[in-house]
Amino acid sequence: MIKIHISTKDGVPIFQQIVTQIKHMVASGRLAPGEIVPPIRVLAEQLLINPNTVARAYKELESEGIFISRQGSGTRVAEKGSTLDYAERLQVLTERVESLLVEADQLDFTVEDIIELIRQKNKLFYTSERGKNIND
Amino acid sequence: MIKIHISTKDGVPIFQQIVTQIKHMVASGRLAPGEIVPPIRVLAEQLLINPNTVARAYKELESEGIFISRQGSGTRVAEKGSTLDYAERLQVLTERVESLLVEADQLDFTVEDIIELIRQKNKLFYTSERGKNIND
DNA sequence: TAAATTGTATTAAGACAATAATACAATTGT
């Protein structure tokens, strides 16, 4: 069962949260190419949201080449998978890093504080949590 | 000059982004109690957004007791503004870092990639701090 | 005192998100 966490607190549109989290699962291999994903109505029921909202997310994912949908048959992860090239992936990461730097500065932490924290977390990440579900 | 980073990509309402980042600056002491903050119209011009949007953020912050606004006089950080202690600030930063690590992993970047990127951005960050405003 | 500054308030419009209720099309399973 696909685990998607919907947050209604941060103002991010629900369909966008679904798209982003599905992308991550595909990128990390948690959703393999060819693998079938839950029907729109099923996922909607699971997430307690309207089927139209899930449909919108699936439609977006298909338009990006990540999903392949067929009426009656269902929706699967495309064989080609995520089509992000290096520059695009770097762009995403860069934006995340910029946001982190601003926020850390606002919280009065230095860059070295951040880096130390990253190394700490990374140690834990690789020694105990690698391969497990870390989306919570 | 207050540094606020507005993202128009992730769907988070602009007024909410302002509220969150101001809160962090107050929590860390980067915005001190009694300190005056930019007039609504000035911040709006700086962020290239509508004054009403800034007004909404300020209104929200005042309703939470973080700001104190007076017509004609301006808006200041409340004397007994909510301040997070070190553990709480670290907790916020830790969550951000964890999110970044997960996302970077999904995007197939290593920790060293992240750190290198941080050092790059940090260099730009401080050089632009001295000179003029380089807003992405 | 008069002008400028600053916060407050209102109304309107457009765009978007989400829900709701259907209907239809293609495929699958019996």
Add this chain to the structure above:
DNA sequence: ACAATTGTATTATTGTCTTAATACAATTTA
């Protein structure tokens, strides 16, 4: 063949966010 499943599409409604354009009130400044 038939029913169930599944994706697709449409229309309507409600609510929120943002911009826009004003107007007004309180304070500061010249």
